[in-house]
Amino acid sequence: MPEKELAQEVRMTPEERELFEKWKSKIGQIFISQSDQEAMDDEMVIYFWGLGRDASWTWIKRWATVNEDYNALWFDEEYAKKSKWGGIIAPPLYLISVNDGLQWPERLADDVYGPGMLPRRDKYPSYSHTFQAESEWEFFEPVRPGDTIDARSKLVDVYWKQGEGYRMCFVVGETTYSNQKGQSVGRNRSSAVYLFK
Amino acid sequence: MTEIKTMKREQIYFEDVEAGTELPFLIKKYSLMKMALFASVLGDWCPGHYDYKWAKEKFNQPAPFAYGFHITAHCSQVLTDWISPNGALKKFKSRTLKPVYPNDTLTIRGKVIRKYGEGGENYLDCEVWAEKQDGALAARGLGIITLPRRSQ
Numbered sequence: 001m002p003e004k005e006l007a008q009e010v011r012m013t014p015e016e017r018e019l020f021e022k023w024k025s026k027i028g029q030i031f032i033s034q035s036d037q038e039a040m041d042d043e044m045v046i047y048f049w050g051l052g053r054d055a056s057w058t059w060i061k062r063w064a065t066v067n068e069d070y071n072a073l074w075f076d077e078e079y080a081k082k083s084k085w086g087g088i089i090a091p092p093l094y095l096i097s098v099n100d101g102l103q104w105p106e107r108l109a110d111d112v113y114g115p116g117m118l119p120r121r122d123k124y125p126s127y128s129h130t131f132q133a134e135s136e137w138e139f140f141e142p143v144r145p146g147d148t149i150d151a152r153s154k155l156v157d158v159y160w161k162q163g164e165g166y167r168m169c170f171v172v173g174e175t176t177y178s179n180q181k182g183q184s185v186g187r188n189r190s191s192a193v194y195l196f197k
Numbered sequence: 198m199t200e201i202k203t204m205k206r207e208q209i210y211f212e213d214v215e216a217g218t219e220l221p222f223l224i225k226k227y228s229l230m231k232m233a234l235f236a237s238v239l240g241d242w243c244p245g246h247y248d249y250k251w252a253k254e255k256f257n258q259p260a261p262f263a264y265g266f267h268i269t270a271h272c273s274q275v276l277t278d279w280i281s282p283n284g285a286l287k288k289f290k291s292r293t294l295k296p297v298y299p300n301d302t303l304t305i306r307g308k309v310i311r312k313y314g315e316g317g318e319n320y321l322d323c324e325v326w327a328e329k330q331d332g333a334l335a336a337r338g339l340g341i342i343t344l345p346r347r348s349q
Contacts, residue, residue, distance in 0.1 A: 051240040059238075065201065066234045068225065069269045071281055072203035079205060083282035086343070091277060092286045093270045097238050100266050117254070129256055132265035136290040 010160040010167050015123050016196065023108055023158040023171065030102040031153040039162075050151065052097030057145035060090040063097050080162040089142035095177055095186050099141075099151035101135060104173035105192030112194065126167075128195040133170065141183045148180040155190070169194040211312075211319040213342040217325065220307035225264050225274045229299045235267045263297040268336045272325050275307045276340045284344045287320075291338030295329065303327040303335055306348055318343045 012020065052059055064074045069091055072079040080088045112127055114120045119127050143149060157172040171192050177185040232313040233247040244251035245261060252258040269291045276286055297303065304327070320343055327336040 034343050050242060051238060061201075063238050066231075066238050067267075067274065068231075069270070069274050069277070070201055071274075071277060072205045073281055075201060075203045076205075079203075079282070091273070092289065093266075093272070093273045096270060097240070098348050100239060100241070132293060134290065134292040135266070136271055136288070139286055167222045176306070 001148065010162050012160070012167075013126070016126070018159065019111060019124070020160065020169065023155075023169075026108075026155050027158060028105075029119075029155050031107065031155070042154055049103060050096060050099055051075075053149055055094070055098075055143050055145060056149040057088060057150055058096075060088070060094060060099075060143070060145060063094050064091055067091070085142060088145050090144070091188075092139045092142075094135070094143050095137065095149070095151075095188065097151045098177060099153065099175050100186075101153065101173055101175040101188035101190035102132065102192060103153040103175070104155040105130075105132075105190065106170040108171055124196070126165065126196040130192055130194050131192060133191040133193045135188060139185075140186045140187075141177070141179065141185045141186060149177050149185060149187075150179075151175050151177050157191075163195075166195040166197060168195065199292055200336065201233045204278065208281075208283055209279060209344060210347045211321075212347050214309055214312065214321060214344065216309050216312050218274065218309040219281045220275055220309075222307075223278065223305040225271045225303045225327075227267075227297055227301045228304070229261060229300055232261060232263055232267065232299065239264060239266060258296060258298075260298040263301075265293040265337075267304070268293050268297060269326060269338070271303065272305055272327055272336055272338045273340065275305045275325055276323060276342055279307070280342050280344060284342055286340060286342050289338060289343040290340075291325070291336055295333055296336045297329070302330045307340070319346055342347055347348070 030083055041114040077088055153173050156174045159170050161168045173190055175188045179185050229247055234241055236246055239328050245256045246264055252261045271292050273289050307322050307323050307325045310324050313320050323340045325338040329335050
């Protein structure tokens with residue numbers, strides 16, 4: 001990939017290079033999520049992964065309502081029954097609520113942030129901020145009320161790119177989703193960018 | 198909970214659509230409350246998305262900023278609204294380009310850019326984009342959908 005070739009051209013401090021090598025060494029690893037209880041023990045609770053794993057109709061409606069998406073397919077059983085879906089389904093992007101695919105990109109943030117989510121300026125003085133870059137989704141089977149959706153996230157790539165005014169470190173995770181019948185429901189590729197001045 | 202007024206659209210068929218066909222646009226208004234509600238279904242409680250002080254001090258942002266996935270979900274809706282009930286969203290890719298803050302309004306638009314058949318399915322590639330109230334492009338995406346034929 002051209003991005004990887006560019007990786008050599010981006011200037012890095014020794015600390016940044018060490019960080020890059022550490023992250024790269026994790027490529028291929030599957031993310032092991034903390035339990036909610038473990039998360040509560042953390043100083044700063046940010047993430048509860050997998051809220052939508054148990055896809056009850058109540059939760060599907062909550063997701064749709066919060067997004068102000070009142071498509072009758074998610075709400076009206078009689079209407080949905082007459083459609084090709086044969087019953088209520090969840091909006092395709094409901095999978096975000098199961099797992100937004102950013103587990104890896106977020107977990108690596110632990111290396112850049114210290115206590116209280118403060119960037120470690122001592123070690124990485126050029127670090128600016130991180131944002132979600134791109135997400136790509138594929139949908140194979142709809143999520144239906146009563147489904148249990150499992151998600152597995154793998155770190156698939158870490159690379160640098162020179163941007164306008166920033167050096168950018170991309171962290172890419174791939175997440176696969178399956179239901180209780182073992183059917184593949186969807187796939188996601190999401191990336192976050194760590195910006196360094 | 199008050200009763201929700203759901204949306205039922207007339208089915209759009211593959212035969213009725215061409216490359217260049219524009220999709221009905223969608224308007225989404227953002228507020229601090231809506232962003233906090235989104236946190237509650239996403240499970241990401243990063244205060245930068247609902248706390249002014251955090252957003253300013255830790256993210257160098259003028260105000261709390263909407264979750265990228267909030268915008269992603271809204272952008273996908275312009276497609277699911279249009280193809281329902283019997284169309285299907287097969288793939289969706291999106292990128293957020295500008296931060297969205299409370300009181301911002303996004304107008305989300307879509308356009309068919311390619312129409313083709315493959316493996317017995319009727320595919321359309323649609324570009325999707327979200328403009329802020331000042332016209333700035335806040336997000337851009339691409340959706341691949343299938344639609345039924347009238348003859349099917």
